Amino acid sequence: MSIGKSGLLFDKKQDSTPFSKALKISQQFRCWRKQDAPPKRVHPIPVKLVTFLLNLAYAHGVAPSPAKQALADIICIAFFFLLRSGDYTGTINDKAVFALDNVRVFLGTRLLNLEHLPIQELEAVTSMSLYFTTQKNKRKGDAIAHGHSLHPLCYPLKVTLRLVLRHRRWFQTHQKSYNSKAKLATFYKGARMVCIRVDDVTK
Numbered sequence: 001m002s003i004g005k006s007g008l009l010f011d012k013k014q015d016s017t018p019f020s021k022a023l024k025i026s027q028q029f030r031c032w033r034k035q036d037a038p039p040k041r042v043h044p045i046p047v048k049l050v051t052f053l054l055n056l057a058y059a060h061g062v063a064p065s066p067a068k069q070a071l072a073d074i075i076c077i078a079f080f081f082l083l084r085s086g087d088y089t090g091t092i093n094d095k096a097v098f099a100l101d102n103v104r105v106f107l108g109t110r111l112l113n114l115e116h117l118p119i120q121e122l123e124a125v126t127s128m129s130l131y132f133t134t135q136k137n138k139r140k141g142d143a144i145a146h147g148h149s150l151h152p153l154c155y156p157l158k159v160t161l162r163l164v165l166r167h168r169r170w171f172q173t174h175q176k177s178y179n180s181k182a183k184l185a186t187f188y189k190g191a192r193m194v195c196i197r198v199d200d201v202t203k
Helices: 003-008 018-035 047-057 066-081 156-173 198-202
Strands: 103-107 110-112 127-131 143-147 186-189 192-195
Touching (some): 047 066, 066 143, 066 186, 143 156
Antiparallel strands (some): 103 127, 127 143
């Protein structure tokens, strides 16, 4: 029996007006909701966890791990830019994942060129934006911006520039041209590019 029919049979003889029928159905829904289990909500991670991961990945006296450093960096970016995992993790051919050409950096109001910008100017960047183009939220053209922070390690501008510089160094070391389509959430094992996947972040 459908929900509509069960509501109409609740007390058909006393009142058959549309209002009374709707009232009886709403009463049934209210009763069912009370019997449902409470919703399981996903709680946001605290910023202390992001800071802990960054400190762990960049701890002094510990051999650097490109995978751990890239993972900590991209988690920091996702935290501050409120990104869903599908926006920044995926495969090399995944068009919905942020790439280098989604990043814009500024010195004051001047847009800088990530490919040819000298290191000293890149370190002087005052703000940056991530531009949504093919991401899964379907909001093409949206941008989220961040500026400088006083934290020595955990702030999105520095973390994003660190990822960009990591790509640039790899391109130069392996004598490859700058690839603006390279995924932001990647690291390198020798000559091989490795993409960070959803499981790497959530497991």
